Amino acid sequence: MxxxxxxxxxxxxxxxxxxxxxxxxxxxxxxxxxxxxxxxxxxxxxxxxxxxxxxxxxxxxxxxxxxxxxxxxxxxxxxxxxxxxxxxxxxxxxxxxxxxxxxxxxxxxxxxxxxxxxxxxxxxxxxxxxxxxxxxxxxxxxxxxxxxxxxxxxxxxxxxxxxxxxxxxxxxxxxxxxxxxxxxxxxxxxxxxxxxxxxxxxxxxxxxxxxxxxxxxxxxxxxxxxxxxxxxxxxxxxxxxxVTTLRLAMFAAEVGLREIFAEGTQSGLLDKMQHRSRLYELLRYEGYSEFDSEIFDFTLEGDR
Structure with a gap:
């Protein structure tokens, strides 16, 4: 945790x-x-x-x-x-x-x-x-x-x-x-x-x-x-x-949005995107899952 x-x-x-x-x-x-x-x-x-x-x-x-x-x-x-x-x-x-x-x-x-x-x-x-x-x-x-x-x-x-x-x-x-x-x-x-x-x-x-x-x-x-x-x-x-990271992000966002506007799809941009797995790694999804399991790892007994 x-x-x-x-x-x-x-x-x-x-x-x-x-x-x-x-x-x-x-x-x-x-x-x-x-x-x-x-x-x-x-x-x-x-x-x-x-x-x-x-x-x-x-x-x-x-x-x-x-x-x-x-x-x-x-x-x-x-x-x-x-x-x-x-x-x-x-x-x-x-x-x-x-x-x-x-x-x-x-x-x-x-x-x-x-x-x-x-x-x-x-x-x-x-x-x-x-x-x-x-x-x-x-x-x-x-x-x-x-x-x-x-x-x-x-x-x-x-x-x-x-x-x-x-x-x-x-x-x-x-x-x-x-x-x-x-x-x-x-x-x-x-x-x-x-x-x-x-x-x-x-x-x-x-x-x-x-x-x-x-x-x-x-x-x-x-x-x-x-x-x-x-x-x-x-x-x-x-x-x-x-301002470096904002400039990098805004440049990439503008390029991508213009391509979607022109082509009607983002399929040509996938190699320019952070992959979902990398985002989840940065967000530590696995750690949250483990924590959730530890907290809620119990069973209810009886008919109460």
């Missing part, structure tokens, strides 16, 4: 594992999961963690990533994902969904959802996708207040609070480095440098600060797609692939 209906690992232990991973010298790879089943696949393949992207939660609701989702929607999806995996889950909490007090409440809600950490960004509220133009950032002091509120609200000291800066493309890399130094001093455990372009820019951040660093390797954005071993060599501690 262990790990069947929910993860066998406690939220506290996942947070300990996440912190240990960030300090290990081995880069922590966190692909994005657009649903709980993908999180189970991420674990089975052997990654170190799972990421829940705000852009993906928005897209799943057929909304653009411009701050339209709510804390309830984001934390609810995060809880669904975190409960099925033994891996630590890092979640995108945008700007904290409001003022510093809202950011504090966001930490408590996300903590209660069993998640290992969140990141807060220094964009104005409502935010924009980090790889779009036209972003604006709040003054450094305002982001520091946002982070201090979040750190103060944290009850589990191992819960990771990550500060994301979008300032590099707006104010320049030097200004962004000065910002993240202030964010680390305010209590951020991890720094997320958004929309850097080249290996050299990632190296500049690593040389400038000692706080653990997270890289965002999202497709079709402003960043060069740098391999994880290269990021590890530079000294980055974690890397996320936020």
């Amino acid at each position: 262990t790990g069947l209906l929910a993860a066998a690992t406690s939220a506290a232990d996942k947070r300990i594992a996440f912190r240990a991973g960030l300090a290990s010298g081995t880069i922590q790879r966190l692909p994005g999961a657009f649903n709980p089943l993908v999180a189970k696949l991420i674990q089975e393949i052997g990654f170190e963690g799972v990421y829940v992207s705000g852009a993906v939660v928005s897209a799943d609701l057929a909304l653009p990533d411009i701050g339209l989702t709510t804390l309830t929607e984001v934390s609810g999806r995060g809880q669904q994902i975190a409960r099925v995996t033994d891996l630590p889950v890092l979640i995108d909490a945008d700007t904290g969904f409001g003022e510093p007090m809202n950011a504090a409440r966001t930490v408590t809600i996300v903590e209660d959802a069993g998640i290992a950490g969140l990141h807060l960004e220094d964009q104005v509220n409502p935010k924009r996708c980090g790889h779009l133009d036209g972003k604006a950032v709040v003054p450094t002091g305002e982001m520091v207040r946002r982070l201090r509120a979040a750190v103060t609200a944290r009850r589990d000291p191992n819960f990771v609070i990550c500060a994301r800066t979008d300032a590099a493309g707006i104010e320049g890399i030097d200004a962004a480095i000065e910002r993240v130094k202030a964010y680390a001093e305010a209590g951020a455990d991890l720094i997320f440098t958004e929309a850097l372009h080249t290996v050299a820019e990632f190296e500049r951040f690593r040389a400038a600060i000692s706080t653990p660093l997270l890289a965002n390797m999202t497709e079709f954005g402003k960043s060069e797609l740098i391999p994880a071993p290269t990021l590890e060599r530079i000294g980055y501690n974690a890397v996320i692939y936020p």
Whole structure:
């Protein structure tokens, strides 16, 4: 029964594992999961963690990533994902969904959802996708207040609070480095440098600060797609692939639907589908069957 209906690992232990991973010298790879089943696949393949992207939660609701989702929607999806995996889950909490007090409440809600950490960004509220133009950032002091509120609200000291800066493309890399130094001093455990372009820019951040660093390797954005071993060599501690699984799934779904529309059958698509037996394996149907037999393996005697 262990790990069947929910993860066998406690939220506290996942947070300990996440912190240990960030300090290990081995880069922590966190692909994005657009649903709980993908999180189970991420674990089975052997990654170190799972990421829940705000852009993906928005897209799943057929909304653009411009701050339209709510804390309830984001934390609810995060809880669904975190409960099925033994891996630590890092979640995108945008700007904290409001003022510093809202950011504090966001930490408590996300903590209660069993998640290992969140990141807060220094964009104005409502935010924009980090790889779009036209972003604006709040003054450094305002982001520091946002982070201090979040750190103060944290009850589990191992819960990771990550500060994301979008300032590099707006104010320049030097200004962004000065910002993240202030964010680390305010209590951020991890720094997320958004929309850097080249290996050299990632190296500049690593040389400038000692706080653990997270890289965002999202497709079709402003960043060069740098391999994880290269990021590890530079000294980055974690890397996320936020939208990759959703893009793969949506591409395949669109191709398949267009073929069904054109041909009137899905028979030519079978070799592109996950087989039923593989789905059942991932869902652990056999384990549920065994559990059901153990629970209901009894007979009634007499005529009562």
